[in-house]
Every structure is written in C-alpha cells, then in structure tokens.
Amino acid sequence: MSEKEPIGVIGVGWVGLVTASCLAELGHEVWARDILADKVESLSRGEVPIHEPGLPELVAKNSARLHFTTDMAPVLEHARLLFVCVDTPPTYSGDADLSRVEAVIAELGDSDEHALVMKSTVPVGTGRSIQRRRDGLGYVSNPEFLQEGSAVPDFMKPDRVVIGADNRSGRFADRMEALYEPLDAPIVRTDVASAEMIKLASNAFLATKISFINEIANVSEELGADVSEVARGMGLDDRIGPRFLRAGVGFGGSCFPKDVQALKQLAGNTGYHFQLLTAVVEVNELQKRRTIGKLQKHLGSLVGKEIALLGVAFKPNTDDIREATSLVLSGRLAGEGANVRVYDPVAATRADEMLAGARISDSALEAVDGADAAVLVTEWPEFADLDWAEVREKMRVPLIVDGRNFLDRQALIEAGFTYEGIGR
Numbered sequence: 001m002s003e004k005e006p007i008g009v010i011g012v013g014w015v016g017l018v019t020a021s022c023l024a025e026l027g028h029e030v031w032a033r034d035i036l037a038d039k040v041e042s043l044s045r046g047e048v049p050i051h052e053p054g055l056p057e058l059v060a061k062n063s064a065r066l067h068f069t070t071d072m073a074p075v076l077e078h079a080r081l082l083f084v085c086v087d088t089p090p091t092y093s094g095d096a097d098l099s100r101v102e103a104v105i106a107e108l109g110d111s112d113e114h115a116l117v118m119k120s121t122v123p124v125g126t127g128r129s130i131q132r133r134r135d136g137l138g139y140v141s142n143p144e145f146l147q148e149g150s151a152v153p154d155f156m157k158p159d160r161v162v163i164g165a166d167n168r169s170g171r172f173a174d175r176m177e178a179l180y181e182p183l184d185a186p187i188v189r190t191d192v193a194s195a196e197m198i199k200l201a202s203n204a205f206l207a208t209k210i211s212f213i214n215e216i217a218n219v220s221e222e223l224g225a226d227v228s229e230v231a232r233g234m235g236l237d238d239r240i241g242p243r244f245l246r247a248g249v250g251f252g253g254s255c256f257p258k259d260v261q262a263l264k265q266l267a268g269n270t271g272y273h274f275q276l277l278t279a280v281v282e283v284n285e286l287q288k289r290r291t292i293g294k295l296q297k298h299l300g301s302l303v304g305k306e307i308a309l310l311g312v313a314f315k316p317n318t319d320d321i322r323e324a325t326s327l328v329l330s331g332r333l334a335g336e337g338a339n340v341r342v343y344d345p346v347a348a349t350r351a352d353e354m355l356a357g358a359r360i361s362d363s364a365l366e367a368v369d370g371a372d373a374a375v376l377v378t379e380w381p382e383f384a385d386l387d388w389a390e391v392r393e394k395m396r397v398p399l400i401v402d403g404r405n406f407l408d409r410q411a412l413i414e415a416g417f418t419y420e421g422i423g424r
C-alpha cells in the first residue's frame, strides 16, 4: 500500500477514467466505481473503451493500484475523498440534469470522514444546495479543464487547479491541495460557488472566442482579409493570446455547447438575459450550416450531388461525436438532396445512426471516389498527408471546402482543385 491518500472515483466515463489513472500514476490507490458491470469488467481486464491518447498505457502501467468495481462499499471503506465524475447532460429546459449526481449522494451515508469532490460540471449553487441537505458530508468543488485528445498531459500539467470549499470542508480542501502538489501548478483556493462559476465561465469564454473569430472570418471573406493572418496578428497581443482563435465549421463536443447553454439558462433563471451567450450559440449554429452555401456557390443545386465529409469526430484525436458539426452537415446535405459519404479514422461507425443515411467509407480515398466535393470537417493529421494528386483523379469535380483551414491551400490550387477555406 502506498502512503498516499487513497482515492475514490465515482463514475468511470472519460473524466473519471482519466482522473483515476492519473491519480494512480501519482502513486495513489484508486477505487473506481461504475454502475455498468460490462464496463467495469472490461476495465478490470485492462481494456479501455474510449479513444484517448496515452490512456491505455497509463491504465496498464498502474493496474495494480487501480481497482474497478460496481460496488460502492469498497470505495467508501478505502477512500475518504470521493471524486464524483458522473454525467450532467442538459435537459429539455436547458438546465443540467443532476439525477446521476443525486443518485450518488443517495448512496452515501452521513459519515463526516468522507467528502464529495465534485468534478462533474454542475450549475452554480449546486454545492451549496447539497451541503444544506447533507451537512455531515464534506464538499469540495474541483472542476476539470481537461481537453479530449490531450486529457492525460492536461491532467499532469494543468494551467491551474481550482479547489472550492467552505470553512466546514477546509480540512478536505487542504488534503486536495496536498494531492495536487506534485503537479506544481497554481492552485486557486476559493469558495464553492466561485469554483463552480470558474468552470462555466471558462468554457463560455473560450466558446465566445471561437464564435468571435468565426464572425471575423465570415466578414473577412467579404472584405478580402485572411482570418489566419488576422488571428496570428491578434494572438501575439498578450492580452488576447493565440489559442482558440482558429476559425472553422463551429465548435462541438460534449462541453462547450452544453456549458454555454447551462450558463445562459442559469442567468435566465435569475431573471438576467445573458445576451452575449445567446449570440455565441446562434453564431455557432449558423457557422455549422455555412458550408452548404459554399457548396451551392460552386455546384448550384445539391440534388443528386455526391458529397464527401472528411472527419466525423467533433475534433481530432477523439472518437467523440457529440454535437459534432458532421452530424448537422450530413443532415442538412441529405435535406438538400445530396448523397453523403463520410470517412473518419475512428469515429464514423459510432455515428452511423446519426449521420442521416450517409454512406460510411473505409478510407478517405474511398469517400472521395466520384465525389462532386470534399468537405474537411475534422482536422485529422492523416488528411494533411493524403496524396492529393490521387484524390484529384478520383473526384468527379475537384472542389475542396477546407472547414478547418488545415490543408495547404497553394498546393491544392496547384494540383488543380477549387479551394474554399474559412475566412480567406
């Protein structure tokens, strides 16, 4: 047994598994509990059900310290800090669905030795309301800022760690600080509500940055500027920073759309109309559909046209398709009467039912064979390495819409393609 504090992780989805394996890597014994028996069994055999670089290796390396179980009892017996990593999806009203968090709380006794460490993204005020009902339990808000595709390095080298606790749970917050000490990151120690708000405000701000640059891109197309150049020039200003200024076909994923909506809704529930976020969402929805107009500009009616979508995942290095632009595009293209084929190195089969009847191809070359246009939706590195002369030969019409400004525009034009980027 290591001398480090044993940890409980409740909910072994993407956040839970990354958290469990990284804490095991830091030397902690981790008891990770999920209600899905199949998942627990396959994890116990060392099989990692999600695509996250470095994660299978970490799980394998730390298997002796990682204990997966469906049972809460061993978690409560061995660990005092209980990391809650369950889903909080949006409901139809736009509020977060906290039923999974509530189900976890219902299983816990009122032992004052245990503390909930809330990793799940919850509305501001959730911690206070839980503490009011369960004042025996400790409570620490510890929002996560991991990005899919780079979650392991993000965990190990965070920009900051946020620990929100009220006086009553101060001793648990001290133990959380000790836990994160080896990462040598700035620690923001604050109250619970502020910690909850830091999470939502950070995601909403990053989403705003993307919608902002997407609008700059759209105006640049009209005015003859190149958004990549504009972003480069803006990003060198320390106050702005270069990241999250990549114009594209809109943001997706399980976090930005949900968290922007949640913050807007939280504000609305207090009677405050968060106008800026309303615009951020609307700009993103329009951005996801803008590609249709670009295709029509070159092809006219899309009825019967063969359109290849390169990339299905909401971003590269993940098989996550939640709120992915590919889903909106395949649906809209089918609505316009086009025949859609899609290719993604890992995510296409996952999305099969959501792709509005699109044909799933086994390779990018198969997808573009006979196509009237190819749309790059996700910037998977392998698309940059395609043999574009061969692609050109296979396509019926050599039209590329580069939805991420990812490809070498000049090389494609020289290879005989009509190239449409975003904001250039």
Ligand code: UGA
Pocket (backbone or CB within 6 Å): 121, 144, 145, 146, 147, 148, 149, 203, 206, 210, 243, 244, 245, 246, 247, 248, 249, 250, 251, 252, 253, 254, 255, 256, 314, 315
């Ligand atoms: C996001 C945040 O970046 C994490 O800090 C946070 O922990 C996470 O949400 C969460 O709340 O769990 P993630 O959804 O994995 O992480 O993905 P991002 O890399 O942030 O990308 C989100 C979307 O924005 C993608 O569709 C991406 O293509 C798009 N994007 C990103 C742009 O269109 N332009 C950019 O410049 C950056």
